[in-house]
Amino acid sequence: MAKAKGDISINIEKCKGCEICMDACPEDVIAMSKEVNQKGYLYAVKITDTCTGCTNCALVCPDAVITVFRETKQKKEQIATITNVTGNITVTVDK
Amino acid sequence: MSIDTLDRIETKVFERPTSLIDTEMHYCPGCGHGTAHRLIAEVIDEMGIVEETIGVAPVGCSVFAYNYIGVDFSEAAHGRASAVATGIKRVLPEKYVFSYQGDGDLAAIGTGETIHTCNRGENILIIFINNGIYGMTGGQMAPTTLPNMKSTTSPFGRDTKSMGYPLKITELVAQLPGTYYVTRQSVHKPLNVRRTKKAIQKGFEYQKLNKGTSFIEIVSNCPSNWKMTPVESNKWLDENMLPYYPLGDIKVPNEKEA
Numbered sequence: 003m004a005k006a007k008g009d010i011s012i013n014i015e016k017c018k019g020c021e022i023c024m025d026a027c028p029e030d031v032i033a034m035s036k037e038v039n040q041k042g043y044l045y046a047v048k049i050t051d052t053c054t055g056c057t058n059c060a061l062v063c064p065d066a067v068i069t070v071f072r073e074t075k076q077k078k079e080q081i082a083t084i085t086n087v088t089g090n091i092t093v094t095v096d097k
Numbered sequence: 098m099s100i101d102t103l104d105r106i107e108t109k110v111f112e113r114p115t116s117l118i119d120t121e122m123h124y125c126p127g128c129g130h131g132t133a134h135r136l137i138a139e140v141i142d143e144m145g146i147v148e149e150t151i152g153v154a155p156v157g158c159s160v161f162a163y164n165y166i167g168v169d170f171s172e173a174a175h176g177r178a179s180a181v182a183t184g185i186k187r188v189l190p191e192k193y194v195f196s197y198q199g200d201g202d203l204a205a206i207g208t209g210e211t212i213h214t215c216n217r218g219e220n221i222l223i224i225f226i227n228n229g230i231y232g233m234t235g236g237q238m239a240p241t242t243l244p245n246m247k248s249t250t251s252p253f254g255r256d257t258k259s260m261g262y263p264l265k266i267t268e269l270v271a272q273l274p275g276t277y278y279v280t281r282q283s284v285h286k287p288l289n290v291r292r293t294k295k296a297i298q299k300g301f302e303y304q305k306l307n308k309g310t311s312f313i314e315i316v317s318n319c320p321s322n323w324k325m326t327p328v329e330s331n332k333w334l335d336e337n338m339l340p341y342y343p344l345g346d347i348k349v350p351n352e353k354e355a
Contacts, residue, residue, distance in 0.1 A: 009107070020127030020320075020327040026287055043126065058287040060111040064131030065122060070111035 006072060008055020012046050013067040019043035023059035023068060032059060114138040116147050116167045123161060127327020129317030130158060132284040133226060134165050136294045137195070141168060144301060150193040151185050153178040155207075157199035158232040176207025179214035182221045193301055195222040200241040201231045204266045208240075211266065218275025218309040222300040225267070225312065228319040229338060236322030240264040243341055248322070263341060267314040271348040277309035279348035283316040285331040289344070308350065316342050 010031070017039060024032045029052045034044045046059075046068075055072030084091070113119070117138035124130045141150055150168040154160060156175035163170030173181040178196035186194040203211050203225050214221070230248055231237040238248040238255060241263050245254035255263075271279040278300060282293040293315060300311035316338050318330040325333060 007105075008110075016121055018126035022127055022327050022331065025328045025331070041121075055110055057111045061287040061290040062132065062284070064124065064126075064128055064135075066113040066117060066131070066135045068111070069109065069113070071107050072110045073105045073107050075105055 006054045006074075008053040008073065009071040010048055010053055010055075010059065011069045011071075012048065013069075014039050014045040014047075015041070016065050016067045017043060017045035018065055019045055020064065021046075022062050022064070026058045026062045028056065028058065029054060114142045116141050118165055118167045120164065122165055124158065125319075125321045127318065127320045127330065128158070129228065129284045129315065130226060132290060133197075133224065133293070133315050133317065134159075134162065136284070136290065136297055137197070137224070138166055139294060140297045140301060141166075144298070146193050146301070149191070150195070151189070153182045153185070153194070153196040155196070155198040155202040156233075157202045159197055159199055159226065160233070162197050176202050176205070177210050178202065179207065179219075179221070179223055180210045182223075183214055183217070183219045186219060186221050190220070193222075193304055194220075195224060195300070197224045198226070199232070200225070200227045200229065200239050201234075204240045204264050208264075208266070212270065212273070215270040215276045215310045215312060216273045218273075218277070220304050220307050220309065222297075222304055222311045222313070224297070224300075225314045226317050227314055227342065228317045229263070230319050230322045232319045232322055236319070241266075243337060246337075265342070267312065267342075267347060270310075270312050275309050276312055276348060277350055278303050278311040278313075278346075280312075280346045281314040281316065281342060281344050283334070283339070283344055285316075285318060285334050292344075303350065314342070316344070 031053045032046050033049045035047045039045045057070045060068040060070045122131050152170045154162040154172045155178045178198050182194045182196040227241050229241045231239050237250040242255050244257050280296050282296050283289045296313050303311050318334050320327045320330040323330050
């Protein structure tokens with residue numbers, strides 16, 4: 003089974019570069035930037051796509067700059083059957 | 098778009114709580130105060146009590162707590178936050194009242210107020226941040242400084258013969274019949290952050306039931322005055338602070354009574 007897929011977004015202008023998120027991340031997704039933000043701190047950046055959305059980084063972030071997203075899989079359900087198609091049809095999913 | 102992506106929905110699982118004001122905090126990088134503020138804001142958001150909560154800010158690093166947590170706030174004289182919170186709670190008993198104090202405020206100059214507030218069993222929540230040092234004034238020795246721990250006023254380490262022993266005020270107030278829920282938590286690891294949040298939530302819930310004082314100690318770090326990087330300070334906290342200040346509930350309510 004594939005791992006849960008997550009994503010983080012970091013508010014780099016409020017980040018103070020304490021590196022606690024880097025230490026807390028089990029997947030080593032976060033690293034420190036080579037440039038500084040307006041306050042003069044090296045800020046946290048996402049470097050790989052292996053994030054699982056575990057929220058560890060956001061939980062320990064003292065400045066609450068990290069927002070975490072997680073992709074959740076929805077169960078596939080058969081909602082219709084199409085048979086004997088001739089010509090073009092358009093199917094739209096309204097979710 | 099493939100069929101696979103249609104089945105995946107991206108949901109936001111963590112974001113900055115709305116009652117934490119969208120501003121930069123003055124705390125040093127890596128300071129546990131920020132995490133503690135955020136947890137209080139999260140609990141207030143989740144319980145939906147933004148309009149009904151009144152905080153009392155102390156003197157110390159967290160003196161500007163009223164600029165960061167978006168609830169009504171009162172500033173107290175040094176050490177007197179629990180006394181001010183008592184007054185507010187008695188005048189407005191339907192409000193949720195909490196005080197947020199550091200170790201220099203609660204365990205040094207405000208020891209008397211703290212002990213008597215707990216002894217009277219006031220229906221307030223006291224949040225006590227213990228980092229073992231006077232942070233705001235430049236790293237002087239606090240009552241909670243560990244034996245042999247260096248500070249600017251104990252440069253050779255705290256000598257227990259002349260400077261006494263670290264004050265475990267949380268165990269002290271747990272002895273008093275007025276306290277209902279006394280616990281010690283920390284915010285240096287994700288697991289501990291989750292536990293601390295639960296403790297704060299319990300504190301607010303017990304206040305609603307008029308059970309008595311809830312007292313939550315949060316063992317925290319002070320990277321600037323411990324003269325370490327934030328990551329090092331969290332490691333130091335784990336190795337040195339926690340053996341002396343063990344985490345866990347010290348006084349838990351009897352659930353049968355509740």
